[in-house]
Amino acid sequence: MAYLLNQIPYIELNRTWAGIRKGESLQLEGNYFAFGQNLGSSFQWSSSDPSVASVDSNGLVSGIGNGKVTIRATASDGRATADSNITVYSGYVYTTFNLDNLVGQLTQNASTGILSPTGTIGAGAGSDPNGIVTDPAGKFLFTGNFGNATISQFTINQTTGALTPNATFTSPAGTNPRNLVVTPDGKYVYLASEGTQSIRAFAINADGTLSFINSYSTGIGHSQIQISRDGNFIFFLSSSFTELVSYRINPSDGTLTQAATSPTFANDFSGNVATHPNGNYLYVGSFPAITVLSFDSVTGNMNFVESETHSMGINGSAIHPNGRFYYTININEGSISCYMIDPNTGRLSFNFTLSVLFPSSLRFMVIDPTGRYAYVAENNGTNMFQFSINQTTGELTSMGTVNLTYRQWNLTFL
Structure with a gap:
């Protein structure tokens, strides 16, 4: 043989x-x-x-x-x-300062990974911007504005990364918009509209403005939404919070149809979902255990792989580009946990938990495309946390914090 x-x-x-x-x-x-x-x-x-x-x-x-x-x-x-x-990538981090109705820009030092604040811009009076996302080509940026039921629309300067309000600055987004995702082809945006208990779909126009497509009832008000690696499916919690639902994206018009519902798992309300780089596995930040699901990218079906006891509240998560490390942002504990991933089976094994700051309100993590650096938003204070990543062990080493003057809700890397 x-x-x-x-x-x-x-x-x-x-x-x-x-x-x-x-x-x-x-x-x-x-x-x-x-x-x-x-x-x-x-x-x-x-x-x-x-x-x-x-x-x-x-x-x-x-x-x-x-x-x-x-x-x-x-x-x-x-x-x-x-x-x-x-x-x-360009080396810019954008973050929402929700309590101050602002969006901030930071620039990454190419040699050290250290971030430097390079500007802020208003998201609109009373906007309370939460979710934030750019289109894949790095031309446009959008924020889900919890306070005034809109999405703010910005253009991105291709030389400096600076943001400019689009000619049409906002798009109606339903009550209490939260997080957003964009398809890899840059054609569509999908929003978790918490107040209307729905997913709202938008088409991205050539000028970076949004055109509303439709609203899809989810039966729950939730802040978290995710998209598959190939851009063909949206993931959202079921109305009972104890299943994950996949919705198929029609590539020609952006409409959604429900594809499948996962097996039931224990959960309170947590619904952060991370997707493995190979597209085959989903990691649900459920409580009191992380739920691992296999994913069929043709049918949208999901099957149970395992549950990993965690017993901490997961607000955000990130998977390393090498597909070997899964990080959870534990909002109530002020810590970050790391699990090693078997990319062949999707199974997890505990690696470490790093205490960052307590009390705190750690929110979300982004990892830069080189896999060398990670950044974490924090909503109790004005510092953003910076880490280097050991790409063999997954270990996080603090590179200190960067003071942004404002508290952060979410962040994205371009």
């Missing part, structure tokens, strides 16, 4: 994923194996979207524009291929 397996040609790349800052480059290299022999490192290289990242004949990848792209190496005889998933 081992002899037969060795007959299958394959390519090993030095990077199967990476984050590249816009305007910079990364050298991809590989080796081609067949019949138990290394047959060389000469490939045909291609990019799934040259407007995001180009690749030359030697595997040098250049970051052109914000977004995600697949770089493919094809053996000269055409018998094997290998992919590297690349994210091109």
Whole structure:
């Protein structure tokens, strides 16, 4: 059997994923194996979207524009291929200062990962901005405004990252808008409208304004919403809070249809959902145990994998780009927990819990596309927390805080 397996040609790349800052480059290299022999490192290289990242004949990848792209190496005889998933980023963090009706911008130091505040802009009087998201191309930014039932619409300066209110500044969003997600193709926005107990769907116009598509009743008022990695499904808690519901996105018009409901799990109200980079697993921040579900990206069906006792209130979470570490933001305990992920089964094993600040109101975490740095928003104080990440162990090391003058509700990385 081992002899037969060795007959299958394959390519090993030095990077199967990476984050590249816009305007910079990364050298991809590989080796081609067949019949138990290394047959060389000469490939045909291609990019799934040259407007995001180009690749030359030697595997040098250049970051052109914000977004995600697949770089493919094809053996000269055409018998094997290998992919590297690349994210091109600008190095900006945007955060909502909900109590002050503002949006803040920070710029990441490319060498150290340290953030520097670079500006604030109003989200509108009485807006109370909560959720925040950019389109994948990095042209537009949207906030869900809990206080005045709108979504604020901004354009992003492609050189500085500065925000400018769009000509049409707000879009009606139902009562108490919360978090938002955007499809990977940048066509649609989906909003958790807590007060109207619904998911609201919008189309993104060419100028960055939103056009309302429809509202879909969920039977519960909730702040959390998630989208599948391929952009084909929305996830939202059921009306009992004890199942996860998947909704299929119609790619031609953005409408939603309910696809499936997960097996029942124990839960109080928590509903934060994280998706694994391979698209096959979902992690529900349920209480008192984290629920792990497998996900069928064709049907939208979900099946139970395991529950992992956690007994802490999860407000936000993040999965490392390498797919090996799952971090939970424990809002009541002022801590961050890390679990190791088996990417083949989706199962978790406890790694550590890091006490950050107590009492506090830690909210959400973002990890930069290189996987080297993480940032956490905090709503009791004015400091944002900064960490470096050991990509082998998942360990978080504090890089100190950055004082933003205002309390943060959520954040996003571009």
